Amino acid sequence: MNHQLENTHIEFYQKNGYLIVDNFLDDRELAVWREAVDEAVAARKNNRLPYNTAKIPAKAQGEAVFQQRINLWMDHPGVRRLMFDDRIGKMAAHLEGVDGIRIWHDQAFIKHPWANPTTWHQDNTKWSFSSEHAITIWVALDNVTLQNGCMFFLPGSHKARLKDHPAAGNRVGAMFETYPELGGLEPAPVVLRAGGCSFHNGLMVHAAHANMTPYPRRAFTCAYMPNGSTFNGTSNVLPDATLESLQIGDVLDDDDQNPLIYSRRQAERIC
Template identity: 55%
Template sequence: MKSELTLGQLESYQQDGVVVVKGLLDAEELQTWRTYVDEAVANRQDRKLANGDMKSGDSYYDKVFTQRLNLWVDHQGMRSLMLDARLGKMATELAGVNGMRIWHDQALIKEPWANPTAWHLDNPYWSFSSRNAISIWVALDLAHCAP
């Protein structure tokens, strides 16, 4: 994992609130992440949460993404990814804090038939408020912008 952030990346995050870490995962790591996510989502079936019965439904939002939360709770491979100290170190460096807590992991799978994803902000929907919260998005498949 390419986990060392440059001064330029840290400054970019402080100024713009976003940074792209190209090559974060090498080919082998990327395949491991894909495998773990695929296994965890398949094991969970249509339940969104571990130890819960909330299932995907027929709402517009449910048809934007296939969504599974807290996969680390019931999949050992996902647990090892989410508790990787290198990710934690990167998050604390970006936020400028001494420690970081995982609120949740989330697999979002964009199906070919899915409804469009509208522009939005995630953090107003979160159950907490912190200027130091970090979202880490890792694309596991190639993505193309629609024409």
Template identity: 30%
Template sequence: MITSAETLPDLSSPYPLRQEQIEAYQRDGHILLRGVCSPEEIAVYGPIIREAAYRYNTQNLPIEQRDTYGKAFLQIMNLWVRDERVRKYVLARRFARIAAELMGVEGVRLYHDQALFKEAGGGPTPWHQDFYYWPLDTEKTITMWMPLVDADETMGTMTFASGSHTQGFLGHFEISDTSEEYFRNFVAEHGFPLTSAGAMKAGDATFHAGATLHSAPGNKSDRVREVMTIIYFADGVRVMEKPDNKNRWLDLETWLPGVKPGELAVSELNPLVYRKE
């Protein structure tokens, strides 16, 4: 395996977006983009991220002994600060530029990364809004979700409630059986179309807004659904004046160290990854 970050593929070249793709994202709150990483690029970065994820994984309980959240996936966060090779992937200008252009902003900062590995037999990811966890005073947030292996619906690729982001913040529901029941009913009552990412090649990616309701089925295959995610927010936003749940306070302390409510969302963990020239 390549071990030097300097010799890894460069991920700064742009991924050209069409205007209709930008409009579709802003209308639906999500989009699937093919080939964000080439087969050659993901063939190098996939094993590196996989190695780092398992090295830093702290979940040792058997699936049957975990709660609903724990059954959904192994979750390993901020690998970019632990491994210089993963850092090159997470801070890639290509990904950040896509995020900025989809949101229609001049620049984006990193919030954090997270590897989400849904094990064989892993449970479904309940319906939820990412917004609930983030103490950011903005709706200009976006998550890139990229499989490191070829994945189809049997492995648990994403399902989105198209247009649900237009409803804004929908309440204090952490990922749980409660959020699953509440938002499943909410989606049905409001008639939001369900859009599945379906089969995705390694290196394809979905992007979704922080307010977009989404879920994923369980992994019915005999392989691990290995996914890397990166969360961005628009440069220049501030932290909420009064974070209003325990997870927002925890996120503030963890991902925005030293930043106080009402201050600009900038710390050593939130580098400016892209700004339009």
């Protein structure tokens, strides 16, 4: 795993809100990731979440954009081993300059042939915690090209402090109607070979092309929250039992739901 970060990588990330890491996984590691994710997605069937047995309608709008299966680490040991790799947690923590990182949720993204584009959006505004230091890793399990649905980032948009987040529906450029000043930013395409990855800040404005090929485009991602993050009242992917136990302002530190995968203090004690 190509997990070493230089100061120049951290500086680029903090300025632009994203970082591309080529050859993140070697061929052997890529094969392990593909096998684990494919098995986990197949075992989950039509359940998006491990603790929600409601089936996803075959023509659900989200499924027209990509097939999404969340928190596969909870019910597949192979994915769990991948997600608990503290080398990834250390990268995320160092890029964001925080002491500890917890899993918010993982997810498989499978953009099927001819699938729709993903509209411009931010991630953290949908989550159950609010942070300027949320971060996501996005690992390409297939080659990701301009033709099959690569992402695009708006460099520096993570610093824009956007307040309103209108529902975009299927209008790709809806965000620019609310924030025309973002329309002057030049999008950066995230073209990756299989085994490469990107990191992006939770407030990064990003989108993805349609898949204009007859082949699926597989990716696996994990969103992380800084240790010590607190509940903001949004349900997002939290199970009902957890939501019932929380009040706004409570620290999200349940290791069964949001495990701590890297702590600088713990690492220093071990050393």
